[in-house]
Amino acid sequence: MMVTSRIRLLAVPFLLVLVLAACGGGDDLPATAPGDESAEGTSDADGASLVTLDRVGSEDAPNSFTFQVTQGHSPQAPTPTWAEGFQERYQAWAEENPDWRIDMEVIPAAEVTNNMAVLLEEANVGRAPDCAEVDSFVIAQFIEQDLLQPLNEFFTQEEIDALFPFVKDVVVDDNGDLRAFWWNTDLRVLYYRTDLIPEPPETWDEHIDAALAAEEQDPSVDGYLFNGGRWEATTFDNLAHFWSQGGDLVDEEGRPIFGEGENREYMLNMLNFLQRTVDTGAAPQRVNTIIQYDEFNTAAQAGSVASFLGGHWQYTQLEEILPEEEFNRWDFTMIPGETPEADATGTGGWTFGALTDDPDKLAACADFVKSVYNGPANEITGELPTSTELYDSLETFQSDAFQRFNEFLEFGRARPGVPVYPLISNELQVGIGEMITGQLTPEDVVDRAFSQAMSDYEASQ
Amino acid sequence: MDAPSGNAGDRSSPGTLDDTQQPTSRREGPSSPARARSAHRGGAAPWLIPLLVLVTLFYLYPAVQVLRFSFTDASLLRPTFTYGIDSYTRVLTDPTFFHVLWITLVFVLASIFFQLVLGLTIALAVQRGAQNNLPGTGLFRTLVLSSWVMPGIVIGIVWQIVLNSASYGMINSILGSMGIASVGFLSRPTIALWSVILANVWRGTAFSMILLYAGLQSIDPVLYEAGEVDGATGRQAFWRITLPSLRPVLLINLVLISIQTFNTFDMVLALTGGGPGRATEVLALRTYNVIFDSFSLGEGSVLAVIMLLLSLAFTLIYVRFLSAEERL
Numbered sequence: 001m002m003v004t005s006r007i008r009l010l011a012v013p014f015l016l017v018l019v020l021a022a023c024g025g026g027d028d029l030p031a032t033a034p035g036d037e038s039a040e041g042t043s044d045a046d047g048a049s050l051v052t053l054d055r056v057g058s059e060d061a062p063n064s065f066t067f068q069v070t071q072g073h074s075p076q077a078p079t080p081t082w083a084e085g086f087q088e089r090y091q092a093w094a095e096e097n098p099d100w101r102i103d104m105e106v107i108p109a110a111e112v113t114n115n116m117a118v119l120l121e122e123a124n125v126g127r128a129p130d131c132a133e134v135d136s137f138v139i140a141q142f143i144e145q146d147l148l149q150p151l152n153e154f155f156t157q158e159e160i161d162a163l164f165p166f167v168k169d170v171v172v173d174d175n176g177d178l179r180a181f182w183w184n185t186d187l188r189v190l191y192y193r194t195d196l197i198p199e200p201p202e203t204w205d206e207h208i209d210a211a212l213a214a215e216e217q218d219p220s221v222d223g224y225l226f227n228g229g230r231w232e233a234t235t236f237d238n239l240a241h242f243w244s245q246g247g248d249l250v251d252e253e254g255r256p257i258f259g260e261g262e263n264r265e266y267m268l269n270m271l272n273f274l275q276r277t278v279d280t281g282a283a284p285q286r287v288n289t290i291i292q293y294d295e296f297n298t299a300a301q302a303g304s305v306a307s308f309l310g311g312h313w314q315y316t317q318l319e320e321i322l323p324e325e326e327f328n329r330w331d332f333t334m335i336p337g338e339t340p341e342a343d344a345t346g347t348g349g350w351t352f353g354a355l356t357d358d359p360d361k362l363a364a365c366a367d368f369v370k371s372v373y374n375g376p377a378n379e380i381t382g383e384l385p386t387s388t389e390l391y392d393s394l395e396t397f398q399s400d401a402f403q404r405f406n407e408f409l410e411f412g413r414a415r416p417g418v419p420v421y422p423l424i425s426n427e428l429q430v431g432i433g434e435m436i437t438g439q440l441t442p443e444d445v446v447d448r449a450f451s452q453a454m455s456d457y458e459a460s461q
Numbered sequence: 462m463d464a465p466s467g468n469a470g471d472r473s474s475p476g477t478l479d480d481t482q483q484p485t486s487r488r489e490g491p492s493s494p495a496r497a498r499s500a501h502r503g504g505a506a507p508w509l510i511p512l513l514v515l516v517t518l519f520y521l522y523p524a525v526q527v528l529r530f531s532f533t534d535a536s537l538l539r540p541t542f543t544y545g546i547d548s549y550t551r552v553l554t555d556p557t558f559f560h561v562l563w564i565t566l567v568f569v570l571a572s573i574f575f576q577l578v579l580g581l582t583i584a585l586a587v588q589r590g591a592q593n594n595l596p597g598t599g600l601f602r603t604l605v606l607s608s609w610v611m612p613g614i615v616i617g618i619v620w621q622i623v624l625n626s627a628s629y630g631m632i633n634s635i636l637g638s639m640g641i642a643s644v645g646f647l648s649r650p651t652i653a654l655w656s657v658i659l660a661n662v663w664r665g666t667a668f669s670m671i672l673l674y675a676g677l678q679s680i681d682p683v684l685y686e687a688g689e690v691d692g693a694t695g696r697q698a699f700w701r702i703t704l705p706s707l708r709p710v711l712l713i714n715l716v717l718i719s720i721q722t723f724n725t726f727d728m729v730l731a732l733t734g735g736g737p738g739r740a741t742e743v744l745a746l747r748t749y750n751v752i753f754d755s756f757s758l759g760e761g762s763v764l765a766v767i768m769l770l771l772s773l774a775f776t777l778i779y780v781r782f783l784s785a786e787e788r789l
Contacts, residue, residue, distance in 0.1 A: 110614075114753050117537040124540040141538050220628065230734030230742075232754075286626035286648040288737035295627075302629045419538040423755050434738035437650055459534065459547070 050094040051075055051087055054104045056368075057094040061101035065361040066129035067368070068105040068119070073133060073350065073377065076106050085380030089372045096371075100364050105129060123147040123355055130356035131365035136182055136349045140170055140417020143179045149354040150177040154366035162389035166347055166412045181366075183373040184383035185349035187408055188237050189332040191296070191314065192307040196221065200333035202340040204241075204273045207307070211282035214306035224277055225296055225308040228287035234432055235425040236346045236415060237309050241270040243413045244337035244344035254418035256457055259450025269338060271435060271442035278436050288436040297321060300330070309335060312405050316382055332401075334408055347412035349386065384409070420457045427452050524769065530762035537756040548759035552767075557739065557747075565723070565744040568658060572722045573715060575662040580669025580714070581707075587670070588677045602674075609667035617731025620660040621647070624732075647733055650740035657729055657741045661722060668721070669714055676710030677703070709782075716779035720772055744768055 050057060053076065057064075071077060075087040094100075107115045116138045122128040123142065134142060142148050152160075160178050163171070164185070171180045190207070192200060196214035201207035211223025227233040239249075242258075247266035249258045258267050277283035290296075297317055299305035303326075312332075319327050334343050352369045354362050378385045379396045384405060391397050391406050415421055431445030440448075531549070535542035552558055583605055590598035608616070623631040624646035633643040646656045680703065688698045704711075726745035729735065735742035735750065742750070748768060752761030 117753055117756055120537055145540060222627075230736035230738075284626070284648075285645055286643075289626060289645075289647040289653075289733065291734045291736075298629065299627065302627075304628055419536065419756070422538075423757075426750065426754050430736070430738050433736045433740075437648070437737050437740075439650065439738060459551075460536065460539065 051090045054106065055101060056090050056104060057101035058098060059101065061099055063099050063360065063364065064101040064103055065131065065356065065358075065365050066103045066105065067365065068107060068129040068132040070107050070112055070133055070350070071109055073373075073381070074104070074106050078109075079381075082381055086372070086377070089376050089380070093368055093371050097364070097367070100368075102368065107133075120145075120147075128355040130358070130361045131352060131354050131369065134180065134351050134353050136170065136185075136351050137415055138417065139180050139182070139351045139353065141419065142353055143171070143173060144417070147353075147355060148179045149357060149362055150179060151181055151354060151366055152176075152178050154363070154370060155181070159387065159389065162387040164386055164388070164409055164412065166409075166414045167386045170414055170417060171351065180351040180353040181369055181373070182349060182351040182386050183369075184378060184381070185347050185386050185409070185412070186384060187312050187345045187347050187405060187412055188240060188309060188335060189312055189345065189405075189408065190307060190335050191300075191310050191318070191330055191332045193221075193305075193329050194331050195329050196306040200331070201307075201336045202334075203336050204276075204338055207336045208277060208280055208282045211277070211306060212280060215281065218306075221304050221306045222284050222299070223282040223306050225283060225290065225299060225305050226274075226277075226287055227290050227293070227309070228274070228432055228436055229289050229291035230429050230433060231291045232425055232429070233291075233293070235428040236348070238270060238274060238432070239415075240309075240335045240344045240346050240413070241273055241337065242266050243346075244335070244342035244411075245269060249424060250416050250418050250420065254416070254420065254457070256420055256424060256450060256453040258424070259446050259453075264446055264450075267446045268442050271432070271445055273338075274432060275435055275442060285436060288433045312384065312408075313382065315401055332404075334411070343408075343411040344413050345408055345411055347409065347414055349383070419460060420453050423456045424449060424453045527762045527765045527769070530758050531766045533759045533762075535758040535762075537752070537758055542759065548757075548763045552760050552763045558764075560739060561742050561744055561747045564654065564740070564742060567654060568661070568725075568741075568743050569719060569722045571655075571658045572661045572665060573718050575658070576665040576669045576718050576722075577711070577714065579662065579666045581673050581711075583666065583670045584673040584677055585703075587674055602670075605667045605670055607667075608664050609671075611664070613664070613725065613727030614731045616660060616664050617728045620656070620663070620728075621732050624656050624660075648737055650737055653733055653737060653740050657732055660728060660732055661725060664728065665718055665721065669718060672710055672714045672717075673707060676707045680706045712782045713779065716775055716782060720775045720779075723772060723775065724768070744771075 056067075072079075072082070073086070075083050075090055077083040077086060094102075112135070116135050119128060119132055119134065120138065120141060124145065124147070128147075155178055160168075160172065163182070167182045167185065171178060171182050173179050190201070192210075193214070196217055197210045199210075201210045207224065214221060215223045227237050242249075245266040247258065247263050247270075249256065249263075251257050257263050278285055278287065293311055293314060296305065296308040296310045297314060299308070300318055301321055315332065318330055322330070335345055337343060352373065354365055356362055356365070375385065375390050375394055377383070378390065379394055382396060384402075385391050385394060385397065388406075391402075396402070397406070415425075427449035428445070431440060431449055434440040435442060435445050532544050532546065533542040534545065534547050587598055587602050587605075589595075590601070611619075625631070626633060626643055626645045626648045628634060628637055628643060630643070630646070632646065636642070636644065645652060647653050684702050684706070685698055688702055693701065724745050726743065726749055729741055729743055729746050730749070733741045735746050744764065745768065748761055748764040751757050751764060755761075
């Protein structure tokens with residue numbers, strides 16, 4: 001009797017596990033959270049909340065769709081002016097569309113990387129939000145796996161044609177369908193202090209010489225800083241040196257080729273340049289600890305850096321954090337290459353994809369995204385538009401600095417949206433760190449990364 | 462020594478549970494206790510089922526899923542996967558895995574050694590301070606505890622500011638003012654690992670201190686008085702009375718902080734990201750990186766299973782210690 005009842009007791013959890021496992025779980029993640037009625041928000045004429053922490057529109061609206069967005073691009077953005085700007089735009093859309101409610105899922109900045117992986121998993125099992133903001137870095141995976149609805153009917157052909165070439169390459173498929181709306185982009189540039197580096201360097205040699213001369217002029221500064229720690233920017237930022245020589249990481253089928261033939265040479269040149277910056281003292285060894293762009297801002301504030309490879313968004317940040325006199329000493333230029341003609345810069349950004357196949361939800365979502373993010377959001381955040389049409393028409397981007405960024409975008413290169421890229425990036429991050437501390441040679445770095453990438457690629461075939 | 466009166470286990474004391482039950486038992490005769498036990502047994506299952514369901518859903522089910530995925534080549538970037546032992550083969554033949562295990566071993570051993578030693582030192586100092594009514598003892602205890610309540614990510618960021626190899630890093634700034642060149646606390650592989658250990662010890666010492674302070678409070682002062690009568694010095698009292706009396710707490714502390722340290726990853730992620738190179742990549746961080754940076758669910762699950770087995774081993778040791786001490 002006692003034995004039977006123990007067996008029964010033990011059987012309960014195991015049966016439950018079996019049932020859940022048989023359902024093919026592991027893929028089962030919640031899609032969206034329900035509205036938070038207690039949240040603060042703005043009110044319409046009747047006093048009802050239209051923009052809360054996780055809802056846009058009236059709570060009892062007859063139609064709704066689920067929407068996922070990163071915190072920085074929502075009314076919960078940490079920058080007050082951004083939060084205010086998004087709040088206004090969301091409110092305006094809600095007032096114009098009283099029949100619709102948006103159930104929001106806001107992704108905190110710290111969870112963005114994990115979330116992209118989770119979203120892909122959710123999309124594959126049909127549990128993703130109806131619309132979601134997707135990092136341009138992984139959008140190709142969604143497109144390749146046919147998880148997104150075409151958006152052609154919501155954008156004119158002129159709007160699609162005006163997209164920058166590196167954007168079109170990714171979001172317009174072979175049939176000419178627009179599979180995602182890539183709404184903002186960024187790029188990397190070389191910032192330099194004009195009092196220490198009077199002429200912008202155009203080549204690697206010129207840059208090293210200029211950095212050393214700056215250190216001689218002011219021994220308290222580091223000549224050059226770049227991302228060299230364990231994070232994505234270490235690979236992405238520095239790949240500009242590889243791309244500017246004409247290098248390709250993978251071929252058209254997504255097979256790694258960076259360790260073969262000319263591409264291996266280009267990669268070795270890039271790594272040798274990074275190694276030389278440290279060996280000559282133009283850059284300190286501590287670049288292998290830099291895992292955030294903010295460190296460059298801090299160094300600029302402390303007056304301890306002569307040049308650094310940073311993001312275009314740091315221009316406005318420097319303007320905010322530095323006294324005017326100090327800010328005026330800073331300028332930016334295209335990332336130096338092996339030769340003066342070798343120009344390239346890594347471009348990223350954010351896209352919106354429609355994961356629903358409900359035509360009404362798709363239309364409502366496209367309308368919302370267009371009304372908030374196709375221009376207004378660029379002006380709110382200062383994040384670069386992805387089309388020449390918007391670049392030329394939006395007031396914010398008419399300044400001299402933004403016009404120069406626009407010129408640089410011509411040389412923009414996006415990361416290849418292939419499954420093996422994360423592994424290549426990770427191996428290069430580790431390799432660059434080990435190379436800087438003298439544990440590996442540039443050849444070791446390329447060969448090890450290539451071998452790992454090939455092994456991963458072949459395993460996936 | 463007099464035993465405290467009114468103890469629940471003291472059958473002679475008035476008003477205990479035993480006293481109230483005894484007359485009832487007598488009235489119902491010798492077969493009643495067996496019947497009561499039987500009824501209790503039959504009635505326990507429904508009460509336990511909610512707990513079992515919760516444990517199953519939130520502990521057992523995820524663990525089984527991780528085990529399932531470890532026998533696949535699943536990637537977050539591919540919708541399909543096949544079953545096999547390829548992920549195990551790839552992980553266990555990868556030299557990186559053994560490097561990471563070595564780093565983890567050094568990190569865990571060094572952390573627990575310093576946490577125990579420092580925790581005990583601070584606990585002794587706080588106890589002595591309290592005994593002598595030293596002002597500020599409470600404040601000191603609170604300050605030490607503050608490091609324990611901080612989230613790992615915050616600790617990582619704080620120590621990054623403290624140990625930053627740039628001239629504006631807190632320690633390097635002090636060194637600079639004394640004319641000493643900057644030290645690459647986070648940029649040199651060997652020093653970086655010790656920097657991470659330092660940050661972890663800073664966080665974990667408070668936990669050891671709390672447990673050991675509680676242990677110190679439970680030592681009967683009569684033992685020290687007897688030692689004093691016998692002419693024992695302070696050092697002898699420490700080795701012959703304090704340490705042996707603290708043995709059970711020390712063992713439990715050792716096992717708990719081993720598990721805690723072994724699972725640490727958020728602090729390392731914020732402090733070094735595992736770098737430079739792989740100099741500070743511990744097993745928990747490696748698991749995170751493999752799943753969320755390389756999107757390899759299969760290999761990440763293998764690492765998670767290995768972590769689970771190691772944590773299980775620590776837990777079994779803990780349970781064993783606990784039952785051994787209870788028997789004593």
